Amino acid sequence: MGVLALREIRKFQKTSDLIIPRAPFYKVVRDITTKFGTDLRFQGLALECLHEAAEHYLVGLFEEVNLRAIFERHIIDMPKDIDLVRRIRGETFTGESVTYRR
Secondary structure (H helix, E strand, C coil): CCHHHHHHHHHHHCCCCCCCCHHHHHHHHHHHHCCCCCCCCCCHHHHHHHHHHHHHHHHHHHHHHHHHHHHCCCCCCCHHHHHHHHHHHCEEECCCCEEECC
């Protein structure tokens, strides 16, 4: 990894701020939920909770993916690393929903 990339990673590790911009995230949530009905509304706190949970999930996923890439001596994380980590976690994606097997 390059020096600039490592510097950026350290910068983000020192903060607890959310990385995904609020407006685009909320738009994605609304786009997804319109498939379930047109009259759905969200309280601001509910959207904040979804935002926090999504980032928490993604950070954990990419931590595990990065460990896998290091183990395999990859320079970058690959989609197959993400697929493997999700399978190990018991997550399946059918195109419409995510299912967790326990």
